[in-house]
Amino acid sequence: MMRRILPHPLLSLLLLLVWVMLVNVVTLNAIVFGVIVGILIPMITAPYWPDMPKLRNPLMIAEFILVVIWDILMANIHVARIIVFKRNADMQPRWITVPLDIRTPEAITVLAGTITMTPGTVSSDLASDGRSLLVHCLDAPDPDAVIAEIKTRYERRLKEIFE
Secondary structure: OHHHHOOOHHHHHHHHHHHHHHHOOOOHHHHHHHHHHHHHHHHHHHHHOOOOOOOOOHHHHHHHHHHHHHHHHHHHHHHHHHHHHOOHHHOOOEEEEEEOOOOOHHHHHHHHHHHHHOOOEEEEEEOOOOOEEEEEEOOOOOHHHHHHHHHHHHHHHHHHHHO
16 A cells, blocks of 8 residues: 555655755645655656666765766866866867666666766767767867766766666
């Protein structure tokens, strides 16, 4: 019975927290509506999510989030330096193919979203076999270093979280 009401409890909690942050006030009305949203959306979408991902290492999730926040901050500074100090002739934009070791759709989606959220990079395409991701970099003098950074900073952690 509880599984029918809360098919995805973490999603329900996340929806409640996001709702309270969106309304920007902690009142009984906001919490009650957040609980309603947190229950209804997972119930409605549960049939479309038959294979719920298994999160193996919850502490690694916190580490992953902190790494991503740090990388976004550092990438903002790096992109600002590129814009202010580099000339167009000095920039080396590149398309890079990142081979993937992760296989679960959720992990690949989180990786692609993380790359896109980080200023200076955009994930553009996933190979039809799901074994590589096409990434555009604003300035990548060493493509192998970019691939290594994506694999060690993000993919390794996602592999521990999802697989």
